[in-house]
Amino acid sequence: MGSVVGSAVYQSGRRVEDVEIERLDIACEAVPPEPGRFVWIGLFEPDEGVLAKVQRRFGLHDLAIEDAHNAHQRPKLEAYGDSLFLVLRTAQLLDGHVRFGETHIFAGRGHVVTVRHGSSTSYAEVRGRCERTPRMLALGEIFVVYSVMDFIVDNYFPVLHVLETEIDELEDRVFKQRTTLADIERIYELRHELMTIRRAIHPLGEVCARMMRFDTPLIEERVQPYFRDVQDHVLRVVEAVDSLRELLTSALEANALFASLRQNEDMRRFAGWAAILAVPTAVAGIYGMNFEDMPELKQSWGYPVVLATIFTICGVLYWRFKRAGWL
Structure with missing residues (x-):
């Protein structure tokens, strides 16, 4: 059969x-x-x-x-x-x-x-x-x-060892800021798998505790230490699962923090270039109003002076932003 x-x-x-x-x-x-x-x-x-x-x-x-x-x-x-x-x-x-x-x-x-x-x-x-x-x-x-x-409880340890190795690799990529969308999806998958493992193994602690009580049929006092050993292994598995879930949570938080920092850096860079480009835009806008009485409008050296002024102001702004780490 x-x-x-x-x-x-x-x-x-x-x-x-x-x-x-x-x-x-x-x-x-x-x-x-x-x-x-x-x-x-x-x-x-x-x-x-x-x-x-x-x-x-x-x-x-x-x-x-x-x-x-x-x-x-x-x-x-x-x-x-x-x-x-x-x-x-x-x-x-x-x-x-x-x-x-x-x-x-x-x-x-x-x-x-x-x-x-x-x-x-x-x-x-x-x-x-x-x-x-x-x-x-x-x-x-x-x-x-x-x-x-x-045997069943001990078989959880090799599974957790493999998952721990993968989690360490994911954590390393997070801190090196090399994560991809697939990495983030895998982190969420691992969190779900670890939660399922915890739900599968955690009730065995109570099962072992009941097996060690005298009111359970078949179980003599001399065999109770064996179930105490199984209970200890169950606790170790639960602790390992909780530790790995905390690592994944920390990795997600670190990835979110790095993404926020990169976004802030991009925003500062955009703001710096916007401030620099605002200078020629403002000057060109003023001189494009077609007023007759404007400074240096009819002077032969007026055009190069305005351009030099624009480049000087933009250069000073670029130097200040670069020094401040915005560019």
């Missing part, structure tokens, strides 16, 4: 056998009452038929199954009797943009079912890591839940 990417029975931290969905009732007939035995099933975008089989075998709640089939849920933790249902958001960097997916986890006595939707890294690495540490896997179903959560 194409949607089933992994299905195996574990006993005391070791893999006992692989099992098909159709044989769940036979392979898992010892679950529970035999301690330390559980089945771990991994599904990728399963259809209703596969989910119905899993639901019938493990008695999963209708509302949780509906959420797992439809996806598009916010991160959360819900308890249905002695079983847990978790919704986690995953993130991957594809073609320079952050793509999000969802992972739903059903965990109860004798079973763990992970359901992946959308953009998400395969959990084969998580399964292999757990199988290489049978002592930890012997903790049971809750260790699998921890391992998947830890």
